[in-house]
Amino acid sequence: MALILKGAGYAYQAGTSVEHRALADVSLEIGAGDLLAVFGPTGSGKSTLLSLMAGLVTPTEGSVSVDGLELLSREAVRFRKSVGLVFQDPESQFFADTVLADAAFGPRNRGMSEVETDAAARDALALVGLGEEFHPRSPFSLSGGEARRAAIAGVVAMRPAYLLLDEPTAGLDAPGRAAVIEIVCRARESAGVVVVSHDPDTFLPLATRVLYLRDGRPVFSGDARAYAQAPPADAPVPEVVRAQALATRHGAASGSVTFDPVEAARRLAGAAGWPR
Amino acid sequence: MRARPVFGQYVAVDSPVHRLDARAKMGVAAVFAVALFAVDRFAGLLVLAVFVALSVAVSRVPWSVAVRGVRAVAVILTFTLVAHAVRWQPATVSLLRLGPLALDAEGLRSGVFFAVRIVVLVVGTSLVTLTTTPVELSDGLERALGPLKVLGLPVGDLAMMLTIALRFIPTTAQEAEHVILAQTARGARLGEGGPLRRARAYVPVLVPLFVGLFRRADALAVAMEARCYRSGAARTRLVEPLMRATDWATLSLGALACIAIAVVC
Amino acid sequence: MIELIDVGFTYPGAPNAALCGVSLTLAAGETVAVVGANGSGKSTLARLCDGLLSPDEGTVAVDGVDTRDESRARDVRSRVGLVMQNPDDQIVGTVVEEDVAFGPENLCVPRDELRLRVDESLASVGLTGSERREPHLLSQGQKQRLAIAGALAMRPAYLVLDEPTALLDPCGRADVLAVLDRLAVRGTGILHVTHDLADAARADRVVALSRGTVAFDGDIGGLLADEELLSSLGLRIPPIAILARSLRELGVPVPPDAMSAESVVAALWP
Numbered sequence: 002m003a004l005i006l007k008g009a010g011y012a013y014q015a016g017t018s019v020e021h022r023a024l025a026d027v028s029l030e031i032g033a034g035d036l037l038a039v040f041g042p043t044g045s046g047k048s049t050l051l052s053l054m055a056g057l058v059t060p061t062e063g064s065v066s067v068d069g070l071e072l073l074s075r076e077a078v079r080f081r082k083s084v085g086l087v088f089q090d091p092e093s094q095f096f097a098d099t100v101l102a103d104a105a106f107g108p109r110n111r112g113m114s115e116v117e118t119d120a121a122a123r124d125a126l127a128l129v130g131l132g133e134e135f136h137p138r139s140p141f142s143l144s145g146g147e148a149r150r151a152a153i154a155g156v157v158a159m160r161p162a163y164l165l166l167d168e169p170t171a172g173l174d175a176p177g178r179a180a181v182i183e184i185v186c187r188a189r190e191s192a193g194v195v196v197v198s199h200d201p202d203t204f205l206p207l208a209t210r211v212l213y214l215r216d217g218r219p220v221f222s223g224d225a226r227a228y229a230q231a232p233p234a235d236a237p238v239p240e241v242v243r244a245q246a247l248a249t250r251h252g253a254a255s256g257s258v259t260f261d262p263v264e265a266a267r268r269l270a271g272a273a274g275w276p277r
Numbered sequence: 278m279r280a281r282p283v284f285g286q287y288v289a290v291d292s293p294v295h296r297l298d299a300r301a302k303m304g305v306a307a308v309f310a311v312a313l314f315a316v317d318r319f320a321g322l323l324v325l326a327v328f329v330a331l332s333v334a335v336s337r338v339p340w341s342v343a344v345r346g347v348r349a350v351a352v353i354l355t356f357t358l359v360a361h362a363v364r365w366q367p368a369t370v371s372l373l374r375l376g377p378l379a380l381d382a383e384g385l386r387s388g389v390f391f392a393v394r395i396v397v398l399v400v401g402t403s404l405v406t407l408t409t410t411p412v413e414l415s416d417g418l419e420r421a422l423g424p425l426k427v428l429g430l431p432v433g434d435l436a437m438m439l440t441i442a443l444r445f446i447p448t449t450a451q452e453a454e455h456v457i458l459a460q461t462a463r464g465a466r467l468g469e470g471g472p473l474r475r476a477r478a479y480v481p482v483l484v485p486l487f488v489g490l491f492r493r494a495d496a497l498a499v500a501m502e503a504r505c506y507r508s509g510a511a512r513t514r515l516v517e518p519l520m521r522a523t524d525w526a527t528l529s530l531g532a533l534a535c536i537a538i539a540v541v542c
Numbered sequence: 543m544i545e546l547i548d549v550g551f552t553y554p555g556a557p558n559a560a561l562c563g564v565s566l567t568l569a570a571g572e573t574v575a576v577v578g579a580n581g582s583g584k585s586t587l588a589r590l591c592d593g594l595l596s597p598d599e600g601t602v603a604v605d606g607v608d609t610r611d612e613s614r615a616r617d618v619r620s621r622v623g624l625v626m627q628n629p630d631d632q633i634v635g636t637v638v639e640e641d642v643a644f645g646p647e648n649l650c651v652p653r654d655e656l657r658l659r660v661d662e663s664l665a666s667v668g669l670t671g672s673e674r675r676e677p678h679l680l681s682q683g684q685k686q687r688l689a690i691a692g693a694l695a696m697r698p699a700y701l702v703l704d705e706p707t708a709l710l711d712p713c714g715r716a717d718v719l720a721v722l723d724r725l726a727v728r729g730t731g732i733l734h735v736t737h738d739l740a741d742a743a744r745a746d747r748v749v750a751l752s753r754g755t756v757a758f759d760g761d762i763g764g765l766l767a768d769e770e771l772l773s774s775l776g777l778r779i780p781p782i783a784i785l786a787r788s789l790r791e792l793g794v795p796v797p798p799d800a801m802s803a804e805s806v807v808a809a810l811w812p
Contacts, residue, residue: 043681043711055462086462093452094459096484106481110464141488145580155463172627172708174580174737175778199711202781237712240782244803251811262781266788273810276793412636444636447678496631503592503624504645504692505616515643515656 003032004054004084004163004193008063010217011049015061023049024217025062031163031193031210036185038204038225039197040237041214047197050214051165054195055086067163082111085161089168091152095140100131100151103140107159125158126151129184146177153184163193170200178203202239205229206260213237229258241265248272288407293523294336295408299417301524305531306405312535313398321542322393328534329401338407346399354392361388415439416518434508441497449490456485543605544568544591544622544700544731550599551586560586561754564600568700573722573732575742575762578751579776584735587751588704591733593618605699620649623693627705629685630677638664638680638688639673645696663691667721683714690721700731707741719744739766740780743799750775763798782806 010025024046031037041047052058053065056072065072067083085107088094097103104122113121126135129150135143140151149169157164166185170178182203188194198204205211208225213236220233232238232246241262249255253272259265270276294302313325333343347354362385363378364371371379406414419436426432457467460481467478520528546566552559561583568574568591578584589595590602593609602609604618611618626632635641642660651659664670667687677685686706693701703722707715719741726732734745742748743762750758750765752775758765765772766783786800789809796809 042713052458057458057462081462081464088455088459088462090455091459093489094456094463094481094485095488096481106460106465107463110466159464174776176579176776178778240780240801240803241785244782244785244806247803247807248810251807260781262785263788266785266792269785269806269810270789270792270794273794275789275810440636441634444634444677447676448630451678493631496626496628497634499589499594500624500626500632501634501644503594503619504696505619505648506644507648510648511650512647513650513653513656514647515640515653515660517653 002068002162003030004068005030005066006054006063007066009053009060009065010062011053011058012061022217024053024214027063027212027214027219027222029210029212029222031195033162033191033193034189035193035209036189036204036207037193037195037210037212038201038208039195039212039214040199040201044216045214046217047214048167049217050212051086051167051195051197054163054165055084056081057086082159083162085156085159085164087153087156087164087166087169089171091155092140092143092145092148094152094155095148098139099137100126100140100143101136103151104154104158107155111159121158121160122154125154128157128187129154130180146173146180149173149177150180150184153181157184157188161192163195164188165195165197167197168199169196170198170203182207199237201237202241205239205242226257229260244269287410288338288342290337292335292337292408294332294404296523297408297527298518298520298524299409299413300421300520301528301531302405302409303414303417303421304528305535306402308532308535309401310398312539313394313401315539316394316542318542319390321538322390322397324538324542325401325535326393326397329397329404332404333400336404336408338404343404343407344400346403347396350395350399354395357391357395358388361385361391411443412440415443416516431509433510433512437506445493449486452489453482453486456482543570544733545603546587546590546597546600547603548600549590549597549602551583551590551595551597553586559754561590561597564751564754564756566749566756566759568731568733570699570731571726571729572747573726573734573745575745575748576733576735576751577737577739577742577748577765577775577777579737581753582751582775583754584737584751585704588624588702588733588735591700591702592622592624594624616649620645620696621699623690623696623698623701625686625689625693625701625703625706627708629682629689629709632689632692633677633685636676637673638669638675638677641677641688642691642695645692649696659695659697663694666694666724667691668717681714683710683717686710686714686718687721690718694725698730700733701725702733702735704735705737706734707736707738737777739777739783740801743783743801750777761798766798 006027006029009027010022012020012022014020027050029037039047039050053060059072095103097106101122104125105118108118108121131147131150131154140148143151153169169181173181185194185196186207196204205225210223211221211225211228212219213221213233221228221236229238229242239260241260242258245258245265248269253269316322316325333340362380364381364384366377367379367381369381372382373380415436419432422432461467465478465481467482468475544567546564549561549564550559551561564587576584576587586595590597593615596610604621607614607618609618633641634644639660642663643656646656646659664673667690669684669687669691677688680688707718710718722732722734734741736742747760748758748762748765749756757775758771766779766787772779780801782801782803786796786806789796789806794809796806800806
């Protein structure tokens, strides 16, 4: 059971004189337990990738399939049922009177019965760490971190097999970020997770696979450790990893890279002959 | 990122009409509209129609775009024609009879007159928005209404409101798209079912959009205050286009011509 | 100098004070970073510096003028520029140059000088050439630089920025930080409110707020060395700073504000 892209691509206004290839030739595979980190500058096609994976648009080249079901226009609705997409700034989607009612929107639209919907909404809110005291509150009264979590719960409540998140930690402070990281780790226990982010410090250590896009094309698509070990030029990597890469130019052994700053300090100091 | 044309109308070409000051265009259009309703003979209508046709030609706006507005009033046109031309069991002589309905010659004539007038009005006035950007229009309106400040009308504030509204139309459109996409991803089915169902389906789009707009209004007010904006206070302006000779000439000649036609016909 | 003396402020209807007993100075030409978790009172502090809010207790003075003095409000607001987190909530004009001119227009600056100020401000933020562009076609980073230009057009002596890079991508963030560096060199006093310690490390001084009170006021090195304080403040120490600290413990002379791989490697292999 996997979400598979084979040479997938999408062009806006395809076939016209103003055709714009936002994404081309992306191949990857994710299953439950995987965490795919997607990096790349703004405009590199990351949002288009998420739209493709969520079945919001059909690929103009290649194929996208979820658990063996290919994404063709008519099948799109069924496709969307297994993929949940959390957009950037998801708090801007709140519309219901209570947090619980807003979380129930997704599962109800999926056709679940009222009983199932209520259970799904409650489970999702529990997963994101919002206790029962939050259920009757208005979603508009929540703080930044709480609102982000409630919005993610709205998508998790649909029980998707694959969870896609677009910049889930953007604009959050440290405690807010930590809460989101916890949610992502819990989600991957039973789903395949894709995170688009500008923050390699947070998500590279958690990732199993990495996709690095530039101008709509994949510069790297593969194992996360391989990415950290030998990142392509200008690729987003944590500063700690960059320090180790730079150190190899001074003769430090290029052994396996570590994300732990204390361990990295020990190795680098040793390689440079400190303490002297 | 698609740039949406505001009002779906402004056509970005260069022409003598485009280069005219907004006030001149609006002034001529106003007098033109009044003249159009003062005219009561076909000859007058014809002259004004030719005037519009020439203006469209000079403006280099494609004809297909220029007459697009007529489609919007097609229903009114048909209604006007029928209301005038078709009589119910009249006593007078008719062109055609179909049961109790009769097509009356005199009625047909006046029906056509009124219908043609509507067409000329629509094409003529839409030429203003086709050749003037919304910003030029609102600036022009503000300056034209400037003298009304004497009467105590908050012209400056109204103009500021209009400017801000124009500035945020594309941004709000982008945000609406974002919310629609997000709710669709949560399974919302917009655009399905009868009108009542559709209206209800849009609640999850409209509520977040309005909440966002109110929040933005608050934040914007803070930003404007921080930049020393005061409601009703005098302000200088970076760009203050002046009416040139061509603008005055067009305004006066155009207005005079329309008045002349109205009087003669 | 912007001076806050024993300032207290409570939002109407709020159960707790947003700020309590806060004293702080920003000298001319100085760059001070204000850090703290959400809810620590950072944003309230920013608005007090501009006179948009008046303190319930204590005083806020800008170059000697009390911000509560209504008659001098214009003076204060033109001397202290304010830039906020969301660029879209600050841009009022339909094209770039008109937005930049908005502030000085409100001050009734004569037309020739308006043009001069617009050109200068756009040059300071690297947006020369974009005068007639519509704001919604700019990137987030460009929009934020436009917002800064709009504040600069008032020729402020101080610039207060409330989390200006929070919603930007790395590119936009780098551009904005570069603009702030240039302004600092030119002598503009900068108060940079942020929850990112890497950004704070670029300042001359760091002030940390915790639940409405000042918990630290000094250089970044001192703050980074205090682990307990950092975790109580709800701030995330960038991993590279932890690496730098560990190296220092091993005797490597890494500068206290080191936040980049380059500076760490340079210290290891001098």
